Amino acid sequence: MLSIRPTATSPSSLTIPDLQWIINHREDRCTLCGKCTSVCPTEALYLAYRRQRMPKLDILKNKRGNEYRIFTGIRQRTDVGHRCIGCAMCAQVCPNEAIAPAPNPNDPRARFFFNERGEPQKRGGRKNSRESLLDRIIFNRISMLTDPALDAGRHEFEMNTLLGRILPPAEYLHRKATGAWIPPVREVFPFIIGSMSFGALSPNMWLGLLQGVAYCNEVLGIPVVMATGEGGCPPWVLKSPYLKYIILQIASGYFGWDEIIRAIPDMQCDPAAIEIKYGQGAKPGDGGLLMWFKVSKLIARLRGVPEGVDLPSPPVHQTLYSIEESVMKMIQTMSMAWGFRVPVYPKISGSTSAKSVLNNLVRNPYAAGLLIDGVDGGTGAAYNVSMDAMGHPIASNLRECYLELVAQGRQNEIPLFAAGGVGKNGNVTQNGLALIMLGASGVHIGKYIMQSASGCLGSERNRCNVCNLGICPKGITSQNPKIYRRLDPDQVAERVAETFMSIRTEMKKIMAPLGRSQSLPIGMSDAIGIDDSAAAEKLQIKYIC
Amino acid sequence: MCRLALKTASIPFSPYSVLQAMEAMQEGYDGSGLGLLLRGLKFTDYTYRKKDPVLSGIAHSEKALHRLNAFMQDKGFSKTYDHEFDVDFSRIEAKDRHKYFLRVYKVPAAWARYSQEKIDDELMLTRLALRKDGENHNSDLTVFSFWPDVAMIKEVGWPLGVGEALGLNDDRIMARVVMAQGRQNTNWGINLYACHPFFIQGIATMTNGENTAFVPIKDWLTGMHYPGYIGYQSDSEVFAHILHYVLRRLKLPLEAYKHVITPLKTEELKLHPQGDFLMGLRNVCRRFIIDGPNAVIGSLPDETCILVMDHKKLRPATIGGKPGEWAIASEMSGVDAMIPDRDRSLDFQPMRENMVIVPPTRQEFRICSQFDQLPPAQAA
Numbered sequence: 001m002l003s004i005r006p007t008a009t010s011p012s013s014l015t016i017p018d019l020q021w022i023i024n025h026r027e028d029r030c031t032l033c034g035k036c037t038s039v040c041p042t043e044a045l046y047l048a049y050r051r052q053r054m055p056k057l058d059i060l061k062n063k064r065g066n067e068y069r070i071f072t073g074i075r076q077r078t079d080v081g082h083r084c085i086g087c088a089m090c091a092q093v094c095p096n097e098a099i100a101p102a103p104n105p106n107d108p109r110a111r112f113f114f115n116e117r118g119e120p121q122k123r124g125g126r127k128n129s130r131e132s133l134l135d136r137i138i139f140n141r142i143s144m145l146t147d148p149a150l151d152a153g154r155h156e157f158e159m160n161t162l163l164g165r166i167l168p169p170a171e172y173l174h175r176k177a178t179g180a181w182i183p184p185v186r187e188v189f190p191f192i193i194g195s196m197s198f199g200a201l202s203p204n205m206w207l208g209l210l211q212g213v214a215y216c217n218e219v220l221g222i223p224v225v226m227a228t229g230e231g232g233c234p235p236w237v238l239k240s241p242y243l244k245y246i247i248l249q250i251a252s253g254y255f256g257w258d259e260i261i262r263a264i265p266d267m268q269c270d271p272a273a274i275e276i277k278y279g280q281g282a283k284p285g286d287g288g289l290l291m292w293f294k295v296s297k298l299i300a301r302l303r304g305v306p307e308g309v310d311l312p313s314p315p316v317h318q319t320l321y322s323i324e325e326s327v328m329k330m331i332q333t334m335s336m337a338w339g340f341r342v343p344v345y346p347k348i349s350g351s352t353s354a355k356s357v358l359n360n361l362v363r364n365p366y367a368a369g370l371l372i373d374g375v376d377g378g379t380g381a382a383y384n385v386s387m388d389a390m391g392h393p394i395a396s397n398l399r400e401c402y403l404e405l406v407a408q409g410r411q412n413e414i415p416l417f418a419a420g421g422v423g424k425n426g427n428v429t430q431n432g433l434a435l436i437m438l439g440a441s442g443v444h445i446g447k448y449i450m451q452s453a454s455g456c457l458g459s460e461r462n463r464c465n466v467c468n469l470g471i472c473p474k475g476i477t478s479q480n481p482k483i484y485r486r487l488d489p490d491q492v493a494e495r496v497a498e499t500f501m502s503i504r505t506e507m508k509k510i511m512a513p514l515g516r517s518q519s520l521p522i523g524m525s526d527a528i529g530i531d532d533s534a535a536a537e538k539l540q541i542k543y544i545c
Numbered sequence: 546m547c548r549l550a551l552k553t554a555s556i557p558f559s560p561y562s563v564l565q566a567m568e569a570m571q572e573g574y575d576g577s578g579l580g581l582l583l584r585g586l587k588f589t590d591y592t593y594r595k596k597d598p599v600l601s602g603i604a605h606s607e608k609a610l611h612r613l614n615a616f617m618q619d620k621g622f623s624k625t626y627d628h629e630f631d632v633d634f635s636r637i638e639a640k641d642r643h644k645y646f647l648r649v650y651k652v653p654a655a656w657a658r659y660s661q662e663k664i665d666d667e668l669m670l671t672r673l674a675l676r677k678d679g680e681n682h683n684s685d686l687t688v689f690s691f692w693p694d695v696a697m698i699k700e701v702g703w704p705l706g707v708g709e710a711l712g713l714n715d716d717r718i719m720a721r722v723v724m725a726q727g728r729q730n731t732n733w734g735i736n737l738y739a740c741h742p743f744f745i746q747g748i749a750t751m752t753n754g755e756n757t758a759f760v761p762i763k764d765w766l767t768g769m770h771y772p773g774y775i776g777y778q779s780d781s782e783v784f785a786h787i788l789h790y791v792l793r794r795l796k797l798p799l800e801a802y803k804h805v806i807t808p809l810k811t812e813e814l815k816l817h818p819q820g821d822f823l824m825g826l827r828n829v830c831r832r833f834i835i836d837g838p839n840a841v842i843g844s845l846p847d848e849t850c851i852l853v854m855d856h857k858k859l860r861p862a863t864i865g866g867k868p869g870e871w872a873i874a875s876e877m878s879g880v881d882a883m884i885p886d887r888d889r890s891l892d893f894q895p896m897r898e899n900m901v902i903v904p905p906t907r908q909e910f911r912i913c914s915q916f917d918q919l920p921p922a923q924a925a
Contacts, residue, residue, distance in 0.1 A: 147755035147838050148859055155857065158810065162828055169795055172829040176822060185828055187811060409768025412832045515757035518807065518856050519834040526760040 012113045014078045020108040020462060021086035021101040023076040029098035032072055036090035036099050041471040044084040045099075048075045074099065080113045086463040089473040103461065120385065122291075124467025124477065125458045126282055126378040126447055127388050132424050133395050133535060137434035140544060141527035143515035152505075152512035159507050160223060161190040161442040161520050163273055164343035165368045166413050183368065184341050186272055189216075189224045190520055191432055191503050194373075194419055194444030195249045195275060195347070197229030198256070199290050199299045199311075200380035200467070202484035204492070205454055205476045210237065211489060212453065212496020213245045222500050225272040227444070230288045230313060232256015232302050238263035243271050249347075250334065251277035252287045253313030255303040261337070270342050273368065274334045278317070278326075278357075279349030281377025281394070281420040283386035287313030291381055293470035296479035323360045331366045343368030350374040350392030350420060358401050362410055369415040371444065372397055376421025378447035380477055381468030394420040395438060399539045402439025402523060411523060415441035423448030424460065429506035438539060439523045450476055453495040454487060547741060547753040548727045549862065550879045551842050553850045554870040555907050557587040557719035564708040566882035567727050570874065577728050579704040580740040582749050583696040585721025585848055591626045593694075597649050598668055601697045602675070602688035603737070604644045609685040612678060613646075620671065621653025631712030638702045641685075645711060647696050647718075665793075668692055669746050669773050676738075687737050690744045694846075696720070699740040722844050726751045739778035743785035746773065747846035750788055752781035753875050754838040754860040759783065765832040766790075784841045787833050792845070798920045799851065800913050803900040805830045806841075807856045809915050818918050842873050852901040864901050865892035868908045873901070 016022055023045065037045045054067040076084060084101050091100035114121035143149045164185030167175065175182055193213065198206050209226055216224040230251035237243060238260060248271045250257060279285065290299070290311040300307040317326060327346070334344040345368040348357055354372055361367035374394025379387065398418045405411040418440040422431045424447075432443040450456035454476045457464040467477040475487035511517060514527050521527065529544035530536050536543035548570040552563050560583055586593050600617075604610040617624070626649040634642065656664055672691040679686030689697035696718070700707045704727045708714065726741040741751035756762070759780035766774040766786050773789070776782050784806075791802045808827035814820040827834075837855025840862035844850045852864055852873045864873045865880040865887055872883035880892065895901050898915040 141757075143755070143757065147757060150857070156810075160811075162831065166828055166831070169790075169826075169829040172825055173795060173797070176825060182825060406764045406768050409765065409770065411768065412765060412829070515755065515838070516836045518836045519758065519831065521758070521761070522832075523761040523764060524758070 012080070012116070014080070014110050014113065016076060016078060017104065017106060018109045019076070019078065019083055020104055020110060021084040022104050023074075023084055023090070023099060023101050025074045026098045027073060029096045030074060031096055031098075033095060035093040035095070036074065039089045039093045039473070041087060041089065041466060041473045042082050042085055044077050044082050045074055045090060046077060047072055080110060080116055083110060085466055087457045087473045114384070120383055122381060122383055122468055123387070123465045124378075124380045124382075125387070125462070125465035126421070126424075126460065127376050128460050128462050129388075130425060130460045132376070132421060132431070133393060133530075134421065134431040134434050135425055135427055136532065136535075137395075137430075137528050137530050137541075138544070139433070139437075139510055139514060139527050140529045140542065142513050147515050150512040150515060150517050152508040155512065155517050157508050157511060157517045158519055159190065159504065159511070160187045161522070162186070162415060163188050163225075163345075163369060163442070164415070165366065166415070168413065181340060183366070184343050186225070186343060187223060188272065188442070189222050189500070190436060190442035191224070191428070191500070192247070192417070192442055192444045193224065193226035193449050194446035195227035195229035195247070195277065196380070196446050196450070197231030197249070197288070197290070198233060198302060199231040199294060199479075200229060200477055202472070202475055202478050202487065203298065204484045204487040204489045206234075208454065208487065208489035208492025209449070209496060210242060210245070211493035214242050215493055215497050216500050217245055220497060220501060222504055224500055227275055230255055230277060231290070231299070232259050234302065235259055235263055239266045239268065241268050243267060244269040246271050247273045247275050249275040249277055250330075251313055252315065252317045253311065255288075255305070255311065255313070258304050259302060264337065270338055273343040273345060274338075275371065276330050276334065276344065276346045278346050279351070279373065280347070280379060281349045281373030281375055281391050282379035283382035284349035284351060284390045285315055286382060286386055287315045289313070289381040289468070291468050291470070293468075294477075294479045299479055323357060327360055327364045327367060331364060335366050340366075345369035345371060347371040347373060349377075350394055350397040352392060354392070354397050354401055355404050358404060358414070361414055362405070362408065367414065369417060369441070370401070371417040371419060372401065373444070374418070374420025376424055377419055391420075394418050394435065395535075396538050398435060398440055399438045403540065405439075406523070411439070417442050417444060419444035419446070423452075428452075429503050429510065432503070433507065433510050433521075434528060436520060436522055437524045437528045438541070439525075441520075441522055449496070449499065452499045454492050547751070547875070548879065549741075549751050549753055549840070549842050549873075549875040550725045550883060551723065551844065551850055551873040552871070552883045553722045553844070553848065553903055553907060555721065556869070557585060557721050558723070559713070559716050559719055560723045560725070561708055561714040563723045563725045563883060564705050564713065566872075566874070566879055567704045567725055569878040569882035570727070570876040578701045578740055579699065579707040580726040580742055580751065581698045582690075582724040582742045582744065582844070583718070583720035583722070584694055584844055586694055586696055587719040588626070588628065589717045590628075591649070593626070593649060596693050597625065597651060598691050598693050599696050600646065600648045600650060600672075600688065600691045601695075602646055602686065603642055604646060605641045605685040605687070606643050609679065609682065610644055610646075612682070613675065613686060616675065616678065617650065621655065622650040625649045625651050628718065631715060633710045633712070636706060636710035637700065639700070645698065665746050673772055673775070692744070692747050692846075695744070695747065695749070697742070697744060699737045701737075722848050722850060724749060724751055724842065724844060736778045738776055741779070741781055743776075743779070743782045745785055745789045746793060748785060748789045748792065748843065750781075750785040750841050750843035752784050752839050752841050754840065756780040756783065756835060756837075756839060758834065758836040761832055762787070762835070781839070784835070784839070785843070788843060790833075799845070799849070799902060800900060800919055801826070802851075803853050803898075803913070803915055804919075805833050806835045806853070807897065807915075808834060809898070813916070817916065840875055848905040850903040852895060853899070854895055854897065856897045858897055861894050863892055863894050864903070864910055865889065871903050871907060871910060873903075
């Protein structure tokens with residue numbers, strides 16, 4: 001009697017059609033070199049011994065039979081922990097184009113099991129949605145006959161923005177006449193490299209960014225600045241003349257600030273600014289999170305913590321009791337640390353309460369600006385639910401804050417910076433200038449820079465997005481030297497320069513037809529329109545169709 | 546596009562002569578209107594006292610005129626002269642004109658105790674109240690200016706034709722400064738208030754070209770909630786208000802106007818003797834940076850006249866003349882027509898860093914450069 005064994009399956013058993021990415025492997029091309037299996041960040045690939053039946057027919061002896069061949073093949077694992085993330089590093093290293101992942105067009109049900117051991121999904125990247133309202137805003141006030149369009153290639157353009165508290169004109173004149181304190185102001189390029197921490201990024205990535213930023217400033221004349229994120233700054237940078245291109249971030253974990261404070265006496269110059277992080281668009285209400293995989297010896301030293309432990313920052317600052325108190329304590333303390341020579345501004349996540357924060361900042365004479373990070377912002381590590389479902393889109397949040405300032409006549413005093421999804425689908429200059437015309441003084445770009453300057457593979461189709469695990473296949477967000485040595489800092493620097501040169505040219509190509517060249521068109525809302533009447537009404541811009 | 550003409554002379558002249566000069570520049574304007582500002586008034590029928598405010602505007606109905614009379618009486622103003630234009634209504638395009646008024650008033654006796662600043666504010670508030678009154682009554686009352694020694698006329702139609710219809714060729718009214726502009730704002734809906742020159746507390750400017758930075762500038766001016774910063778039916782009105790802001794509210798020297806609307810670049814300011822001050826000024830007034838293309842021609846209460854251009858100079862203008870008599874126009878043919886007997890080789894078109902100032906003495910014009918120092922007494 002034939003015994004029928006029950007099918008070996010469990011609730012979380014998955015097969016290849018259940019996965020989001022399916023590896024296509026061509027046996028006929030594979031030379032079994034093993035490069036793909038060794039490079040795969042999730043070890044989704046493995047070499048397996050397989051038996052193949054070879055039917056055998058011996059005509060002379062009129063005998064049929066089988067022979068079996070043992071061969072080695074590449075196979076895809078189906079457990080959640082080793083699922084393919086679609087990074088395609090296998091395709092990159094394969095000498096024979098024998099392997100590549102492809103997105104599964106069916107409904108991959110693996111996602112229902114991204115909560116094994118009761119742990120919800122954590123990942124890097126940003127909200128998994130390719131929708132972008134900013135992509136739909138176009139510039140439609142074209143100068144033609146009533147005023148001539150400018151020549152983007154030949155006219156001089158003033159495209160820089162101001163970071164810092166600006167006084168009302170009469171107050172400025174009074175203080176200048178009496179020798180009173182004038183708040184520090186930096187003239188910077190309006191596309192700022194958003195805060196990504198030393199810890200979230202690999203040392204090579206960080207070095208590449210800094211080299212690129214220095215090149216932009218010192219050779220190309222584009223005053224780009226970059227923010228550190230929470231986690232401090234390498235001491236050699238703190239004591240270098242490059243500190244002036246860096247916005248130091250202080251966040252609720254205060255990581256790295258021992259080193260920073262100790263370095264103050266040895267600093268050759270002041271940092272560009274201090275950013276106090278109260279919130280982040282990707283994970284509003286959450287503190288920073290550096291998972292233990294990435295807390296290497298170097299990171300541990302810099303942050304003053306033991307190696308290999310999770311570093312979750314608290315959701316709020318210890319000093320935070322109320323906004324008034326926080327603004328007063330933190331902004332003034334930070335200002336005082338550098339003798340009131342450095343602009344200090346808060347960063348918050350997009351929220352319906354952004355306007356109340358803003359109104360408090362307006363009344364604090366030391367607040368140097370406000371950065372609002374929208375729901376499409378990226379992160380190195382967060383719970384999936386925070387990224388996908390928490391936060392406020394940046395466009396309307398920024399616009400209502402700007403219009404609030406306009407109503408009070410204070411729009412020149414507190415510069416608003418916007419972040420979150422700028423360049424999400426590659427249209428970085430368009431997105432940035434759309435936000436500027438809605439009222440931003442500048443924008444922060446993080447994910448876009450990783451994608452453009454260092455070849456980050458992450459996407460809003462949940463490709464890769466394993467920044468949290470320290471296994472970044474490109475070496476951008478890994479602390480493992482065996483991985484991050486893949487990333488050449490010089491090449492990153494070159495791409496940073498290319499990226500900003502291109503943004504600068506595209507800015508001219510947008511500003512020139514609008515007849516603007518002498519100042520950044522902040523709040524030039526008559527120049528933009530959108531093909532959605534509800535959005536147009538909310539943003540108080542033109543509806544176009 | 547707007548054609549602009551300003552003439553300033555030590556001896557009063559007829560505004561009609563400037564309108565004739567406008568004809569020389571007719572190629573290029575659509576002749577859709579006339580905006581006229583006269584300063585340094587002289588009437589043949591009346592001896593004008595320089596301190597008395599002059600109210601100019603249009604009453605579109607008898608009712609409106611009665612309301613105006615009642616309002617002024619109520620406020621304590623007494624009318625000392627009412628200039629009767631010899632109007633040929635058949636030559637005026639618009640049909641709802643009842644009376645063009647140009648009246649001299651004596652200020653209320655209580656104002657004797659007021660400071661000059663307060664008097665200036667009260668004059669502006671009176672003009673604004675009348676404007677509001679007109680707007681509340683279906684726009685039946687239009688008030689252009691209420692200020693000592695300033696008269697204004699704005700009307701739809703071919704400039705010379707409007708001048709003749711109003712009888713400006715009868716020499717009964719003369720002025721030492723005349724600003725004329727030959728177009729209604731046909732880019733937008735026609736509105737008499739949208740016509741240049743624009744006027745606020747004695748300060749007047751007119752502009753050609755389009756102001757591409759209009760919305761951010763307007764937003765900032767509006768947010769100041771200053772009573773006079775209203776209107777903006779034309780994108781050029783902000784130039785007058787910025788000048789007012791710089792001179793009257795910030796109390797900066799006239800030369801600072803150019804530094805506010807077209808500041809020097811950072812590299813240039815680093816070499817400037819007052820670079821630190823000017824960089825700060827640029828930052829705090831950043832929303833006033835204009836992007837042109839514009840030539841701005843203006844005049845001040847003391848009869849000083851100015852000419853500036855935006856940074857790119859896509860709308861050049863020319864000044865020419867001789868001691869005692871100067872003409873500024875958007876086209877060289879306009880200068881030729883206003884003062885033909887001058888040395889043309891001394892004509893000047895300002896560069897991007899220049900501001901031309903014709904002082905009240907009118908003996909010569911001054912070319913200020915942004916690279917020069919500001920007058921030391923006033924620079925902080």
